[in-house]
Amino acid sequence: LLDTGIQAKLTFSRIKKKPLIGNLKGKVLKSNFNLNFIYDENSFNINNFFFRDKNLSFDSNGNIVIKPYFRINLNSEVNSLNSKIFKFFDANSFLNSKDLVKRFNGNVNIIFKSKRFSRNLIDDFEIKTQLNYGRLNISNFFFISESKISCISNLNLLEKFPVIYFSCSINSPDKKKLLKKIEVSYKGKDEKLYLKTKGKLNILSNKIN
Numbered sequence: 001l002l003d004t005g006i007q008a009k010l011t012f013s014r015i016k017k018k019p020l021i022g023n024l025k026g027k028v029l030k031s032n033f034n035l036n037f038i039y040d041e042n043s044f045n046i047n048n049f050f051f052r053d054k055n056l057s058f059d060s061n062g063n064i065v066i067k068p069y070f071r072i073n074l075n076s077e078v079n080s081l082n083s084k085i086f087k088f089f090d091a092n093s094f095l096n097s098k099d100l101v102k103r104f105n106g107n108v109n110i111i112f113k114s115k116r117f118s119r120n121l122i123d124d125f126e127i128k129t130q131l132n133y134g135r136l137n138i139s140n141f142f143f144i145s146e147s148k149i150s151c152i153s154n155l156n157l158l159e160k161f162p163v164i165y166f167s168c169s170i171n172s173p174d175k176k177k178l179l180k181k182i183e184v185s186y187k188g189k190d191e192k193l194y195l196k197t198k199g200k201l202n203i204l205s206n207k208i209n
Helices: 083-088 091-095 098-103 175-181
Strands: 006-014 020-028 031-039 043-052 056-065 071-081 106-113 124-132 135-144 147-156 163-172 193-202
Touching: 091 098, 163 175
Parallel strands: 071 106
Antiparallel strands: 006 020, 020 031, 031 043, 043 056, 056 071, 106 124, 124 135, 135 147, 147 163, 163 193
């Protein structure tokens, strides 16, 4: 596509018989992607999908069901992530697209493991999401300096003012080490920390209880 920074190449290894088997690779601005697929009119099976960008890179496998209802099931492993990309996400625009939200159903699982000796705040994390007709359930856990932080949350994206209800816990073998990682000074030594929280977060008004 001229003057857009978008280019792609589609190759079929089988086209005369069903299902269709092929490969799609391309470039969007400075991002590169490549995937193998099997298409049988009702669904896409996706294998060896990789996406590479200076701010985000990941590998995925899964399938997208088109008929009779649209549904996506995807397992992804994040290789690198720059948290600055989240500032470009406009929650208001997404939540105002109610008809679009209704059409998205499925499960997406994301895993990230930080490289050794990296300066990432989070050592590794795993997020599991389930979306059905606007109702989103999320369970996740992540590690910061051997401390495990886990959360279970849910919300209805179709509500006028969506609210996230959450239940979280922090289990740390070394309170001082955890606080140092998030740049909080603490003088205590050899102290464990266990904390449980429950609450709700209003996304649009940025209010938390």
